[in-house]
Amino acid sequence: xxxxxxxxxxxxxxxxxxxxxxxxxxxxxxxxxxxxxxxxxxxxxxxxxxxxxxxxxxxxxxxxxxxxxxxxxxxxxxxxxxxxxxxxxxxxxxxxxxxxxxxxxxxxxxxxxxxxxxxxxxxxxxxxxxxxxxxxxxxxxxxxxxxxxxxxxx
Amino acid sequence: xxxxxxxxxxxxxxxxxxxxxxxxxxxxxxxxxxxxxxxxxxxxxxxxxxxxxxxxxxxxxxxxxxxxxxxxxxxxxxxxxxxxxxxxxxxxxxxxxxxxxxxxxxxxxxxxxxxxxxxxxxxxxxxxxxxxxxxxxxxxxxxxxxxxxxxxxxxxxxxxxxxxxxxxxxxxxxxxxxxxxxxxxxxxxxxxxxxxxxxxxxxxxxxxxxxxxxxxxxxxxxxxxxxxxxxxxxxxxxxxxxxxxxxxxxxxxxxxxxxxxxxxxxxxxxxxxxx
Numbered sequence: 001x002x003x004x005x006x007x008x009x010x011x012x013x014x015x016x017x018x019x020x021x022x023x024x025x026x027x028x029x030x031x032x033x034x035x036x037x038x039x040x041x042x043x044x045x046x047x048x049x050x051x052x053x054x055x056x057x058x059x060x061x062x063x064x065x066x067x068x069x070x071x072x073x074x075x076x077x078x079x080x081x082x083x084x085x086x087x088x089x090x091x092x093x094x095x096x097x098x099x100x101x102x103x104x105x106x107x108x109x110x111x112x113x114x115x116x117x118x119x120x121x122x123x124x125x126x127x128x129x130x131x132x133x134x135x136x137x138x139x140x141x142x143x144x145x146x147x148x149x150x151x152x153x154x
Numbered sequence: 155x156x157x158x159x160x161x162x163x164x165x166x167x168x169x170x171x172x173x174x175x176x177x178x179x180x181x182x183x184x185x186x187x188x189x190x191x192x193x194x195x196x197x198x199x200x201x202x203x204x205x206x207x208x209x210x211x212x213x214x215x216x217x218x219x220x221x222x223x224x225x226x227x228x229x230x231x232x233x234x235x236x237x238x239x240x241x242x243x244x245x246x247x248x249x250x251x252x253x254x255x256x257x258x259x260x261x262x263x264x265x266x267x268x269x270x271x272x273x274x275x276x277x278x279x280x281x282x283x284x285x286x287x288x289x290x291x292x293x294x295x296x297x298x299x300x301x302x303x304x305x306x307x308x309x310x311x312x313x314x315x316x317x318x319x320x321x322x323x324x325x326x327x328x329x330x331x332x333x334x335x336x337x338x339x340x341x342x343x344x345x346x347x348x349x350x351x352x353x354x355x356x357x358x359x360x361x362x363x364x365x366x367x368x369x370x371x372x373x374x375x376x377x378x379x380x381x382x383x384x385x386x387x388x389x390x391x392x393x394x395x396x397x398x399x400x401x402x403x404x405x406x407x408x409x410x411x412x413x414x415x416x417x418x419x420x421x422x423x424x425x426x427x428x429x
Contacts, residue, residue, distance in 0.1 A: 027175030028304030037298040061408035139297040151309035154375040
């Protein structure tokens with residue numbers, strides 16, 4: 001699995017101190033993907049969808065904590081300024097300390113979430129969502145940015 | 155091999171991966187007033203360049219009404235605040251980190267001349283944005299195509315220390331509540347001295363014989379006043395009287411010992427009655 005492979009490499013990195021301290025890494029592994037959208041038909045991607053959910057890997061000093069927040073777009077922007085609504089439910093985000101997509105703690109991506117790094121110092125964040133194209137949705141390419149913010153403590 | 159050299163060697167040996175983001179070290183920056191400078195190392199372990207932007211803001215860990223730890227952001231800190239965000243600069247502020255390469259960001263502090271002794275804080279934001287990741291499952295004939303770009307923002311603490319710095323913490327209002335199969339523990343923590351209290355909290359539930367039934371340990375950073383909530387898994391506890399002990403100490407595994415300000419351990423305990 002891509003997330004695990006990536007974190008394995010970064011875990012090796014994190015295991016070695018730098019300047020007497022340990023590094024942190026936040027990585028976008030896979031974008032949230034909705035595939036083909038049909039006008040008027042909402043498309044839902046659940047956070048447990050291995051192929052289409054958004055996936056991030058977070059590496060940090062084991063036992064420490066960090067605050068996770070998302071900056072989410074309300075719409076995607078397309079040709080000529082056309083917009084396509086994007087919504088996120090109260091359990092559309094998930095965190096897995098073991099980096100197992102089947103073993104997540106769900107959380108609201110519109111709220112902050114406190115994570116504790118595992119003994120291996122790694123974890124994965126997953127994101128689902130719903131795209132709601134209008135019946136008269138204009139054809140073309142629509143884009144937006146999803147931002148994951150990770151604030152490490154102390 | 156020196157630790158830094160070994161780390162770089164490991165980084166350079168990292169596999170090529172189709173992802174975006176950078177490795178940042180260290181995870182907290184301490185700047186001494188005698189040198190007024192420090193550095194942050196970025197490494198891009200990916201196969202695509204990563205665009206990085208660097209900025210600062212003033213914020214610190216605090217707790218919300220439920221006791222969860224959050225970063226409290228102060229948009230416009232006044233002159234009496236302990237913000238260093240206005241006078242620490244990063245060079246460069248924008249850069250591109252090539253694939254499998256590393257870059258150094260230098261931090262330079264220019265504090266006001268009359269700055270009193272103490273510790274001042276800022277949060278360093280490192281935003282990394284790569285190219286748009288491939289959208290899987292989008293057929294070429296799709297009438298409506300969607301491409302979402304991922305951006306990651308890593309926020310680390312920056313501590314500027316001038317002159318004699320010392321820290322401590324007071325613990326009050328220790329209380330507990332049985333919630334399902336857990337024991338919720340809350341206490342009011344107030345920072346003392348002129349520097350943040352960076353340490354660890356250790357909670358332990360013992361029975362009348364002193365036997366430990368459940369315990370937890372968590373890192374803690376007290377910048378002003380906070381009331382964190384901890385949860386101890388207790389399962390089906392038999393009715394009776396127990397004691398909850400909470401200890402705070404400045405030991406931290408993730409920080410070099412010379413960076414952690416020592417302080418006398420603080421502890422309190424409270425009786426827990428299970429009906």
